Amino acid sequence: MARRFHSAEAFAAQLKGGVVAIGNFDGVHRGHQAVLARATEISQSAGVSSVVLSFEPHPRTVFRPDQPVFRLTPAPMKAMILGQLGFDAIVEQTFDKAFSSQSAEEFVTGILCGRLGVHHVVTGYDFHFGKGREGNPEYLMRAGVRHGFGVTLVEQFQNENAEVVSSSRIRDALAGGDVVEANSLLGYRYAVSSQVLHGKKLGRTLGYPTANMALPPETGLMPGIYAVRFRRADGTVYDGVASFGRRPTVAEDGAELLLETYLFDFSGDLYGEDCTVSFVSRLRGEEKFDGLDELVAQMKTDEAEARAVLGSLQPLSPLDAMLTFGSAG
Known part of the structure; x- marks a missing residue:
């Protein structure tokens, strides 16, 4: 598990002098993983710590507060994934108007050299930083020469179809209900983590109790019915079928979006647990049925289809093996 620091000022002295990967890394997708893998390779070769320097909240949210970003990996999820990828720590540097007004040189001398004592920086080929984005890759390379740290710039990552992998493409795929495409770009099944809440317990009376x-609210996943994997806090994994939406058959118009997961072959109490749902495929859209009998009949069909989809599931990667299967692969 990567150690989390909520600012560079709080960074642990014993971790200074490491290799620092810099970026937002929302989604920690395959393109990000190329940058991150290079950082861990260099840190292992040099025998120093591996650190991610990220920013919270997402900078776009600071500059456009009326348009909150659909975060693919909120901070706790991102930290967990980075730990699985072998990082020792993540610095979640507070990003606000004051921070964004720093010059590029202040960022280099104050954060990279001063707080992190950086040995080597790894980032994407298009990384910009400092007020007005004055710091570019060339500036960073020159700063490394001046201050005595190495710099590695990782080229743009493309998938097998020579397509650029980006967080925005993944958000678009999820908004369109194409979780298979999103998962291919991520390199693991898209997942969300949250606490299991008490509901109206209607599902229990229908024979389909749900977590x-x-x-x-800014979650951009298309409403619908999904085949999922459900992972409890203790690592136990269950197959299931999940509804994400407003429950048009049983809820009033305008009801809040809710994720309801029916776990196969499970009985027990999950209330208050922080659990993770990994989305495997979208089965259908939300529908409003004429009555509960029709709804239950469709739920039985959904369960059968989800069991068929999940029965032969294979990991997409070692990371997916941990997230979706609860194992090391």
């Missing part, structure tokens, strides 16, 4: 989770 209910409230997701952030």
Whole structure:
């Protein structure tokens, strides 16, 4: 598990002098993983710590507060994934108007050299920093020469179809209900984590008790019915079928979005647990049925289809093996 520091000022002295990967890394997708893998390779070769320097909240949210970003990996999820990728620590540097007004040189001398004592920086080929984005890759390379740290710039990552992998493409895929495409770009199944809440317990009376989770309002996943993997806090994994939406058959118009997961072959109490749902495929859209009998009949069909999809599931990567299967692969 990567250690989390909520500012560079709080960074642990014993971790200074490491290799620092810099970026937002929202989604920690395959393109990000190329940058991150290079950082861990260099840190292992040099025998120093591996650190991610990221920014919270997402900079776009600071500059456009009326348009909150659909975060693919909120900070706790991102830290967990980075730990699985072998990082020792993540610095979640507070990003606000004051921080954004720093010059590029202040960022280099104050954060990289002063607080982190950086040995080597790894970042994407298009990284910009400092007020007005004055710091570019060339500036960073020159700063490394001046201050005595190495710099590695990782070229743009493309998938097998020579397509650029980006967080925005993944958000678009999820908004369109294409979780298979999103998962291919991520390199693991898209997942959300939240606390299981008490609901109206209607599912229990229908023979389909569900674990209910409230997701952030800016979540851009298309409503619908999904085949999922459900992972408890202790690492136990269950197959399931999940509904994400407003429950048009049983809820009033305008009800809040809710994620409701029916776990196969499970009985027990999950209330208050922080659990993770990994999305494997979208089965259908939300529908409003004429009555509960029709709804239950469709739920039985959904369960059968989800069991068929999940029965032969294979990991997409070692990271996916941990997230979706609860194992090291």
